[in-house]
Amino acid sequence: MSGHPWPIFDLRVRTPNLELRLPTDDDLLELARVARAGIVDADRTVFLVPWHKLPSPAFERQFLLHWWGDRSRWSPTAWSLGLAVLKDGRPIGVQELMARNFAIKRVINSGSWLGREFQGRGLGTEARAAILGLAFDGLGADAAESGYIEGNAASARVSEKLGYRVTGDEFFAIEGKRKLEIKVRCTPETWRRDLVPVTIEGLEACLKLFGVGDLGPDDWATF
Numbered sequence: 001m002s003g004h005p006w007p008i009f010d011l012r013v014r015t016p017n018l019e020l021r022l023p024t025d026d027d028l029l030e031l032a033r034v035a036r037a038g039i040v041d042a043d044r045t046v047f048l049v050p051w052h053k054l055p056s057p058a059f060e061r062q063f064l065l066h067w068w069g070d071r072s073r074w075s076p077t078a079w080s081l082g083l084a085v086l087k088d089g090r091p092i093g094v095q096e097l098m099a100r101n102f103a104i105k106r107v108i109n110s111g112s113w114l115g116r117e118f119q120g121r122g123l124g125t126e127a128r129a130a131i132l133g134l135a136f137d138g139l140g141a142d143a144a145e146s147g148y149i150e151g152n153a154a155s156a157r158v159s160e161k162l163g164y165r166v167t168g169d170e171f172f173a174i175e176g177k178r179k180l181e182i183k184v185r186c187t188p189e190t191w192r193r194d195l196v197p198v199t200i201e202g203l204e205a206c207l208k209l210f211g212v213g214d215l216g217p218d219d220w221a222t223f
Contacts, residue, residue, distance in 0.1 A: 007205035013083070013134050014199045015126040020095055023067070023084035030091045031084060032063045034115035050175055052113075076211040076220065077101055085114065085127045092118045095127045097135065103211035106142040108135045125158050126196050132162060133198030136188045139210055143187050150180040163190040 004010055013020040023031060036059060039052050054062060070080045078100045085093040093114035099107065110131055114124055135141040146164065148155035164184035172179050208215045 003205055007202065008081070008209060010202035011206055012201040013130045014201075015130050015196050017087060018123060018126050018130065019086045019089075020083040020127065020130050021086070023082070023091065025064075027084045027091045028064055028067055029060075031094060032060045034092060035063070035113070036060070038116040039113050074209070076103070076209055076215060079210065081210075083131070085112075085123070087118065087123065092123070093127065095131050097131045099211070101211075102139070102141075106140065107145060108139070108141050108143075109145045111146070119154065124154065125161055128158050128162055129196035130198050132186060132191055133193070134200060134203075136191060136193075137198070138200050138203050139207070139212055141188075143185055144191075145183065145185050147181045147183045149174075150182055156182070159184045159186075161192065162186060162195060163192040165190060 009022050011021060035052055036056065052059075067082055070082055074080075079098065079102075081097040083095050083097070084091045085095050093112065095112045096110060098109045098111075099105070102108065108131075110128070112124065112127055114127070132144055135144050144164075145167075146159065147170075148159065150169075164186040166182060167185045168183045170181050170183065172181055207213050208219060
């Protein structure tokens with residue numbers, strides 16, 4: 001066997017100011033610190049699950065378990081790619097890309113956050129543009145779906161700028177309150193690819209793990 005047995009470790013997605021890649025455990029500890037320092041004001045709701053409000057050390061332990069769990073549960077038919085967003089080599093946030101039965105549906109979903117000190121500088125737009133480039137140009141997706149809690153103006157602006165269109169909404173019960181999630185969708189035709197240049201390295205060796213192409217018996221164990 002040549003190359004890394006888990007080639008996704010060599011995957012890099014870059015924009016003018018950012019690099020996105022799988023985080024190391026040291027990166028995860030830094031990302032936990034960034035999240036603990038603050039993502040949003042305590043009285044605001046931006047996540048369907050308020051994971052960022054857990055007390056320490058439960059917060060840090062659940063944070064690590066979430067990332068380790070996503071890797072251990074990976075399957076070409078159901079995967080969640082959590083990428084660290086790095087600025088000048090420093091982890092500043094997270095951009096996630098998820099799909100089920102991607103080989104058939106060709107639809108991805110995404111979620112993201114940046115530390116509060118890195119917000120309002122266009123970096124969230126670059127991070128989302130990076131995964132749109134990966135989804136559309138890299139994996140051949142037909143659609144990218146996402147959502148934001150009503151009132152999250154920053155997420156709404158990023159979606160609108162990059163070419164997402166509102167497709168509907170859904171109510172959720174979050175911390176005992178009714179919250180409305182606005183659902184949005186982007187396609188290769190609506191994507192504003194001219195807004196942020198995106199480059200991808202190391203993807204070819206990863207494609208079958210995403211469900212793009214067939215994995216042989218030597219590539220993937222099903223037991």
